[in-house]
Amino acid sequence: MDTFLTVEEYEAAARDRLPADVWGYVYGGSGAELTLRANRAAFERLALRPRFLVDVSRCDPATTLFGARLSTPIGVAPMAFHRLVHADGEVATARAAGAAGQLLVVSIFASRSLEDIAAAAAGPLWLQLYWLRRRAVVIDLVRRAEAAGYGALVLTVDTPRLGRRLRDVRAGFAVPADVTAVNLDAAVTAGTHHAADGVSALEAHSRAEFDQTLSWADLAWLCGQTALPVLVKGLLTAEDAERALAHGAAGIVVSNHGGRQLDGAVASVDALAEVVAAAAGRCPVLLDSGVRTGADVLKALALGASAVLVGRPVLWGLACGGADGARDVLGLLAAELADAMVLSGRPRLADVDATLIHNSH
Ligand code: FNR
Numbered sequence: 303m304d305t306f307l308t309v310e311e312y313e314a315a316a317r318d319r320l321p322a323d324v325w326g327y328v329y330g331g332s333g334a335e336l337t338l339r340a341n342r343a344a345f346e347r348l349a350l351r352p353r354f355l356v357d358v359s360r361c362d363p364a365t366t367l368f369g370a371r372l373s374t375p376i377g378v379a380p381m382a383f384h385r386l387v388h389a390d391g392e393v394a395t396a397r398a399a400g401a402a403g404q405l406l407v408v409s410i411f412a413s414r415s416l417e418d419i420a421a422a423a424a425g426p427l428w429l430q431l432y433w434l435r436r437r438a439v440v441i442d443l444v445r446r447a448e449a450a451g452y453g454a455l456v457l458t459v460d461t462p463r464l465g466r467r468l469r470d471v472r473a474g475f476a477v478p479a480d481v482t483a484v485n486l487d488a489a490v491t492a493g494t495h496h497a498a499d500g501v502s503a504l505e506a507h508s509r510a511e512f513d514q515t516l517s518w519a520d521l522a523w524l525c526g527q528t529a530l531p532v533l534v535k536g537l538l539t540a541e542d543a544e545r546a547l548a549h550g551a552a553g554i555v556v557s558n559h560g561g562r563q564l565d566g567a568v569a570s571v572d573a574l575a576e577v578v579a580a581a582a583g584r585c586p587v588l589l590d591s592g593v594r595t596g597a598d599v600l601k602a603l604a605l606g607a608s609a610v611l612v613g614r615p616v617l618w619g620l621a622c623g624g625a626d627g628a629r630d631v632l633g634l635l636a637a638e639l640a641d642a643m644v645l646s647g648r649p650r651l652a653d654v655d656a657t658l659i660h661n662s663h
Pocket of ligand 1: 329341379382409410411458557558559560561562590592614
């Protein structure tokens with residue numbers, strides 16, 4: 303396998319390797335992809351204020367989340383169907399994250415079983431849920447996750463249905479028959495495979511199967527069904543952060559779904575500070591969407607994130623070299639974070655605060 307020096311290089315190599323429709327599904331955003339681009343632009347606009355003549359001979363990015371130790375505050379965001387990009391799917395991703403001592407959030411649409419993923423994992427695992435109309439299916443997954451040792455649940459709330467992703471619409475994208483959301487029964491997943499011209503099968507499927515009546519009371523209900531901490535993923539405002547905490551959330555993931563849901567939504571790193579302020583230390587706040595370098599991670603931590611999740615880059619690594627490729631991408635980001643901590647004079651996470659961000663306004 304080739305080894306690349308940046309996430310961008312993995313991206314270019316993955317584009318060469320993947321079928322065009324799969325590439326479009328993984329890469330794409332919704333609508334005019336304004337939010338997809340805004341996520342990157344926002345990170346690039348933020349500038350760091352390095353400090354010097356600090357002893358940086360020991361750099362320690364390790365942290366703890368919900369009692370689990372992470373070698374670095376970088377985890378894998380929940381993404382459906384890893385087998386679209388590599389035959390081993392989420393089992394390979396779990397090996398990669400475990401080898402790096404990093405967190406993996408498994409999607410409800412994982413293409414390997416929760417139990418097989420747990421067997422391959424050496425690090426913490428969380429399970430992400432969408433709220434399906436068939437509530438019993440969701441609760442069955444919660445029980446399986448508890449039994450298999452998953453450490454937290456992540457309820458994604460920005461997806462009453464999938465955003466309109468034009469690349470998938472144009473390609474008539476449907477999930478190939480040999481890749482399935484194996485943790486759900488066939489009646490729930492059949493629609494993901496229905497190919498039709500000018501239709502994204504996943505968008506159509508989400509309209510049929512996702513429960514659009516979901517409200518805050520349902521979050522409280524879910525929290526009452528399990529002893530696992532429940533994080534809410536997809537929040538972008540202080541108001542919703544307050545509500546999430548009032549309804550039992552144990553953590554928040556600030557995210558715009560990598561620009562795949564509401565096009566025109568604020569870049570997630572631009573929404574981070576207000577959510578952190580609203581949470582006021584009551585729960586961990588994580589961030590995803592657009593993290594591509596270790597310096598991006600450092601910027602998010604400086605703005606108050608406890609950790610970041612990385613999406614597409616992990617699939618690019620997986621596409622390039624299975625578990626080894628995904629591990630290399632995670633290792634690359636971890637090494638870049640350590641480099642940024644050393645070069646900015648913040649060798650410990652406790653030293654990383656808002657004074658690291660240049661205020662250009
Ligand atoms: C996702 N995302 C996602 N989120 C979620 O809660 N459940 C899911 O099943 C999926 N599936 C999914 C598939 C693919 C191919 C992508 C690219 C993304 C969103 C994901 O968790 C995360 O929010 C973004 O990917 C983060 O942005 P970056 O790092 O990809 O820019």
